[in-house]
Amino acid sequence: MNIPGSDIPFRLVEEAVPAPGRGEVLVRVRASSLNYRDPALASGHYPYPMEPERVALADGAGEIAAVGPEARRFAVGDRVASTFFPTWYGGAFRQVPEMYVTTRDGWLTEYKVVDEDALVAVPAHLGFEEAAALPCALVTAWNAVRGAGVGDVVLTQGTGGVALFAVQLARALGAEVVATTSDPAKVALLEKLGADAVIDSRATPEWGAEVLAATGGHGADLVVELGGQSTIAQSIAALAYRGTISQVGLLGAAGAGLDLAAFFGKQAVLRSIPVGSRSDLEDALRVVAAREIHPVIDRIFDFDDATAAWAHFSAPGRVGKVVIRH
Numbered sequence: 001m002n003i004p005g006s007d008i009p010f011r012l013v014e015e016a017v018p019a020p021g022r023g024e025v026l027v028r029v030r031a032s033s034l035n036y037r038d039p040a041l042a043s044g045h046y047p048y049p050m051e052p053e054r055v056a057l058a059d060g061a062g063e064i065a066a067v068g069p070e071a072r073r074f075a076v077g078d079r080v081a082s083t084f085f086p087t088w089y090g091g092a093f094r095q096v097p098e099m100y101v102t103t104r105d106g107w108l109t110e111y112k113v114v115d116e117d118a119l120v121a122v123p124a125h126l127g128f129e130e131a132a133a134l135p136c137a138l139v140t141a142w143n144a145v146r147g148a149g150v151g152d153v154v155l156t157q158g159t160g161g162v163a164l165f166a167v168q169l170a171r172a173l174g175a176e177v178v179a180t181t182s183d184p185a186k187v188a189l190l191e192k193l194g195a196d197a198v199i200d201s202r203a204t205p206e207w208g209a210e211v212l213a214a215t216g217g218h219g220a221d222l223v224v225e226l227g228g229q230s231t232i233a234q235s236i237a238a239l240a241y242r243g244t245i246s247q248v249g250l251l252g253a254a255g256a257g258l259d260l261a262a263f264f265g266k267q268a269v270l271r272s273i274p275v276g277s278r279s280d281l282e283d284a285l286r287v288v289a290a291r292e293i294h295p296v297i298d299r300i301f302d303f304d305d306a307t308a309a310w311a312h313f314s315a316p317g318r319v320g321k322v323v324i325r326h
């Protein structure tokens, strides 16, 4: 079978269930989810190449089926989810850590042995399919909105996995949220998630001025930048003085790009977001648990129909995450 839009043939492989070694656990994987990188990897448009024969998908959740010698963090039956970088547990980003799919087998599998330190516990209010939607997009959104709080305005862009978690987390932190979308059909969902104002970015190409108008001229204290080249000019226009741009995505290649004079004029702060560590994800999960946040899942596919998930992820109209049930 082929991943739609890609030349990479994905093969279904039968293997013996592996046994966990020292410090490792065996996870019965119950669900996995796609992120923007997965179609990019499959079509060769990811900055790091996918090694041949690697198992797909970085996000997964399941239950502990066996515990190896000296593994103490989890017991059989515990519900766990992956972390995006299996060897980055905390602290600053000082190098590109190991990543699933590019240098390690991913989570599109029924059983998986991993180091126990590469896992987090799943909040009690979430099922496996919801848990599998969390790791990459949630921790990215968390690091992007981190620091915002009551009295701040957070601007989000679109209705993808990262953007919707950013709306939910910013609201949970007490911030006011202004969201953009290019699809008027998605306005109601953003409002339901807690966006205080939603701007149709296609109908209003100069939406930066709309953000100022929606916030009484103040602007956004923090922008979750997802469009990149295509949106950064409007993000700066939307920014409050001394506001922060969290640079997360590069979804749009066309556009005016970064105008340093405008950036300087706002005395803006730019910070790049490198997904996040396990410790960052655990911080985000505490908020998810306390506020009983549920991820927005657009559609769930069966394991046998997994490659259809790639086509659906790239189809117009999607909101939030695409999940595979194992």
Ligand SMILES: NC(=O)c1ccc[n+]([C@@H]2O[C@H](COP(=O)([O-])OP(=O)(O)OC[C@H]3O[C@@H](n4cnc5c(N)ncnc54)[C@H](OP(=O)(O)O)[C@@H]3O)[C@@H](O)[C@H]2O)c1
Pocket: 035, 036, 037, 136, 137, 140, 157, 158, 159, 160, 161, 162, 163, 180, 181, 182, 183, 186, 226, 227, 228, 230, 231, 247, 248, 249, 250, 251, 252, 253, 273, 274, 275, 276, 318, 319, 320
């Ligand atoms: N730096 C990091 O740590 C990190 C981690 C994860 C993801 N990312 C990046 O973040 C971006 C989003 O990832 P994702 O998984 O959330 O993707 P996604 O689920 O595919 O997001 C798609 C949504 O983004 C919106 N969108 C599309 N093109 C856009 C553009 N040019 N400008 C603004 N919004 C646009 C659309 O929403 P509407 O239809 O509502 O307009 C679309 O539905 C990607 O570039 C990804 O590579 C970065």
